[in-house]
Amino acid sequence: MVMSGIATRFVRMVPATGLAITALLVPRASASAEPQPTIAEAKAKLKKLNDQAGKVVDEYNLANVRWKEAKKRHDQLNAAYNRQYETVEALRGNLVTMAVSSYQFGGLTGPGLFLAEDPRVLLSGISTVTQLSTGQAEALRTFDSATRTLREQRDKAKDALAATDTARDKLARQKTKTQRLIDEQTKLLRRLGAFRAGDPNSTGKPYTGPASGNARLVLQFAYAQIGKPYQWGGEGPGSYDCSGLSQAAWRAAGVTIPRTTYEQWSWGATRRVPLNLAELRPGDLLFSKGLGHMGIYAGEGNMVHAPQTGDVVKEVALDDYWWGRLLGAVRP
Incomplete structure (x- = not known):
């Protein structure tokens, strides 16, 4: 039986059409899609x-x-x-x-x-x-x-x-x-799933380190802020930036220090102390190179600070990473 020209063309179109529909229905990875960063x-x-x-x-x-x-x-x-x-x-x-x-x-x-x-x-x-x-x-x-x-x-x-x-x-x-x-x-x-929003009402945790006198009041205050969110320009009570936390902590001990990292470093020009564990005391202010960050030495090789956006006030160990970043220390 001989098929008409129209019928023949129809039969020939079916495979091609089917492939086109299949291509539309099957998901395909975009050649330009960027891989998700780790x-x-x-x-x-x-x-x-x-x-x-x-x-x-x-x-x-x-x-x-x-x-x-x-x-x-x-x-x-x-x-x-x-x-x-x-x-x-x-x-x-x-x-x-x-x-x-x-x-x-x-x-x-x-x-x-x-x-x-x-x-x-x-x-x-x-x-x-x-x-x-x-x-x-x-x-x-x-x-x-x-x-x-x-x-x-x-x-x-x-x-x-x-x-x-x-x-x-x-x-x-x-x-x-x-x-x-x-x-x-x-x-x-x-x-x-790596963002830490923090809790503005966090009561932190007790300070159990070796500080005494005003420094102990400073660290008791700072540790009570642990878990609160980092916030640019934050001065408390619900959030802090790094220098805002340091100023608030020392104010709690009755000592007034400047507001910003730059000011605190300049103010401490005659109060610098050697940057080593044998010389540091709890309550000393630790400054990073470039003065973009700072924290409070808590004793026993630890520091409490308000780190960065997406993180919370916390205690960290002064490991090789932190020692490599530090510029100097000031004792209020």
């Missing part, structure tokens, strides 16, 4: 980003501290200026009232002088006003000079505030850029 690779990449981010964040924290100081100074000078200005205005009003009264009784020749709003205009003609008290005139000069000085100081403080505000905004942009990268790594760690 947990070790993800952590290594995160560590590299955290080393970079740690410096940026610490610089941001420092700029924020300086901005707060500048704002406080500006607010104080501005308040002092306003108080001084009110005093000058009150004195000027009394002098004008006195002068007008003298004019009304025929002693003066120029009423415009006493209507001036600027005390300096009044001062320019005060030598002709013999009826005014010499003491009051001198007081006005004194207050007017003080007001001008305060105004200059306030303007300088305002300039300083603007400068630190600009610096903080610039660093905030850097922080945002770095945070975006850290967020990507955080998602990766979560997907791999």
Whole structure:
């Protein structure tokens, strides 16, 4: 039996069509798909980003501290200026009232002088006003000079505030850029099951090391924070960054130290101690090379610190890895 041309073409199409449908139904690996990184690779990449981010964040924290100081100074000078200005205005009003009264009784020749709003205009003609008290005139000069000085100081403080505000905004942009990268790594760690969210309400664990005195109070506080999450800029009570934990721990012992890693290292320039187990004491501050990280020596070869994004406050042994990273130590 001879098949028609149409039938023949139909038979020939079936195998090809079947192969096409099969290709659509059977999953296939993408040639461009990237292999999933291992947990070790993800952590290594995160560590590299955290080393970079740690410096940026610490610089941001420092700029924020300086901005707060500048704002406080500006607010104080501005308040002092306003108080001084009110005093000058009150004195000027009394002098004008006195002068007008003298004019009304025929002693003066120029009423415009006493209507001036600027005390300096009044001062320019005060030598002709013999009826005014010499003491009051001198007081006005004194207050007017003080007001001008305060105004200059306030303007300088305002300039300083603007400068630190600009610096903080610039660093905030850097922080945002770095945070975006850290967020990507955080998602990766979560997907791999290696992200530690921590517990902001963690009560930590007791400190049982050899510290005494203030250092013991420092470490009791620090160990009570174990298990709480690392957070950039964290100062407690629910999360910390590395220098925030150190500052809070020493504050709990009644000792004030600067906020940032850079400041603490600089502040400790005359408080450095040799970096070896024989010389270190519990409570000493340990700084990493590059000043991107720090921790508190806990004694017996251990350190307590707030490590990095995706981790929690914890105690670690000062093994070869950590000794290789350390720059120096400071004793508050």
